Amino acid sequence: MLPFFQGDKLWGGRFVGSIDPIMEMFNSSVSYDQRMWSADIRGSQAYVKALEKAGLVSPTEMEHILTGLDQIHEEWSKGTFVLTKADEDIHTANERRLKENLRESSILDAAEMIREIDILFPGYTHMQRAQPIRWSHWILSHAVALCRDAERLGELRKRINVLPLGSGAIAGNPLGVDRELLRKDTSCKAVKGSTCSTQSELIDSSGFCKAYSLVAMAYYTLYFAPVSYHKC
Structure with a gap:
């Protein structure tokens, strides 16, 4: 299972506190770059394979991430993907949704293991x-x-x-x-x-x-x- 994630800004680093709402609006590009959702997902899928080959993620972690990205692709294809105010751009949006998918997967896997281990x-x-x-x-x-x-x-x-x-x-x-x-x-x-x-x-x-x-x-x-x- 993959660890739980916390949603932070991609550029956050050592910054603390929240960004000013006006700056949030000024910095957001997702309203027009969301049309690049498919290219962003394909790039992420290719890159995680490269990370696995380099030994930076395990094969299991890679498969979890690829599955999560496939789910995001399906949501965009069906028009069910929901953007949030915190999504600065298309990559931020897809990454945020990927974290949610991985978190849900981890919870379900853990629940399944706990439920069946004592049968x-x-x-x-x-x-x-x-x-x-x-x-x-x-x-x-x-x-x-x-x-x-x-x-x-x-x-x-x-x-x-x-x-x-x-x-x-x-x-x-x-x-x-x-x-x-x-x-x-x-x-x-x-x-x-x-x-x-x-x-x-x-x-x-x-x-x-x-x-x-x-x-x-x-x-x-x-x-x-x-x-x-x-x-x-």
Whole structure:
């Protein structure tokens, strides 16, 4: 979760006290530069990605900020964005709304975690009730399983991303086809080492079926497990 923010002037620094209302009006440009809302949001989204790459914000913080900026973009698109008197210009307005979005997100995340962390129910092993466990601990087991499946699919992609073109019927081809050129054009990571093996190898398709069968089992278990627990 991101920390809570306090709304200060962008240029505030060490200044204390409030600005004179007349100066507030004189310094405001949001009445006409609000038409630049889309460009300002795109610039902020690009910059936060650069900050993440530089290690100044974490990937999680970057995603929170990007999501908040997407919400602001939607508000402007629908005409529901509400300007305040404190918004000096379009960037100040978007930044103020971003802080509000992040604050709301932090509160909701915290409330969700607090609400679910103390939910207890029986764990099951050998088809019978066992030790009591937390709901969060149980759902985590499915998250880990799905992450493991994602890793398995990533490994499968690397294994099957090998070029078979140019193998011919069994013994390659005599036409002088540049298989390395084919590999580059098809974005394969390597060329099949044996033309004989290419034609007789079933491990790629069987590995694909096995991996996706395990993914299907993980989703099936996640979907039907609550029903099974309820019946028990």
